[in-house]
Amino acid sequence: MLLSRFAISAGFCFLTLFSLHSLPAKAGQVIAVGAEFAHIFERNVDGDYVGLGVDLIRSLAKQNGDTVSFEIYPWRRAQWMVENGHAHILIGPYKTAERETKFVFAQKPFFQDIMAFYVRQGSPPVIWDGSYASLHGSKVAVINGWVYGPQFEAVRSSLNVEVANSLENGLNMLVAKRVDYLATNLRNSDALLNKMGLASKVVTLQPFIDRQDGYLAYCKQACDMLRSRYDESYEQLRVSNALQELAHKFEVRLP
Structure with missing residues (x-):
């Protein structure tokens, strides 16, 4: 039984x-x-x-x-x-x-998303011409679990990367001067910046990182x-x- x-x-x-x-x-x-x-x-x-x-x-x-x-x-x-x-x-x-x-x-x-770097409004002149060598010595925030396209991923390990747990965290890190660049996408970032009231505090750089x-x-x-x-x-x-x-x-x- x-x-x-x-x-x-x-x-x-x-x-x-x-x-x-x-x-x-x-x-x-x-x-x-x-x-x-x-x-x-x-x-x-x-x-x-x-x-x-x-x-x-x-x-x-x-x-x-x-x-x-x-x-x-x-x-x-x-x-x-x-x-x-x-x-x-x-x-x-x-x-x-x-x-x-x-x-x-x-x-x-x-x-389709456009991947881009964001920097603080009024920060020192930024040299970004699409060459990752121009990021040497700068702190770059990335979002945990995100991927940014083949070119970025190929050089990620050579960059001075800070991992943010969320996009909101990454934006706060950028505005608080804890990082120099934030790698993200336009769709998510522009919507969240408006929600957080930070749209006037950051600038999007071109050329874009990639399209995903x-x-x-x-x-x-x-x-x-x-x-x-x-x-x-x-x-x-x-x-x-x-x-x-x-x-x-x-x-x-x-x-």
Whole structure:
């Protein structure tokens, strides 16, 4: 009797774990996670999830008869959840070779970011002509878990880098003169600067660091069918001009 109860209990645990890490080939419950990204994935004053990524996934889910739930986490936590099968979709990552070992990326990106350096307004003349040699001796803040494009990543280890735990932290470090440069993207930074009341205190430098495409990334364990269905539905949205309308609504640059 004891063995029988143990077998039943073990079987129940297996089924529970299986349900957490699997998604039916057809309609099902989809869990999408990410960090708070301005205009892509955020919550409004009423606590509702809004942004291009939210509307896009809702459209894809509706076309496929799925229901979808959203959760915002710190960026590394959100990545961990999808990598380990606790969520199905990661909203907005840039594609890198390392990340492709952890996630299955959508066939096409759904937005594009411009990566740039920010400096303090009124700081000493800055020499930035696109050559990273010009940053020698300067402190450069980067955001924990972010990537900035192949050229930047190739020289990152040679720079005097300070890691900020969040973009807000990075902006405060810059304004407080703890760093000389902040590497970030225009979309997130401009929105947060306005929110923090710091827009007049910083300047964006050109040339830009790079352009990065943002994707939906899927869990590797059980999301192949989900990704395939959503890739097909995404293409329909793109061809029908619905994606362009959503991007215009949220003031997001398309690839």
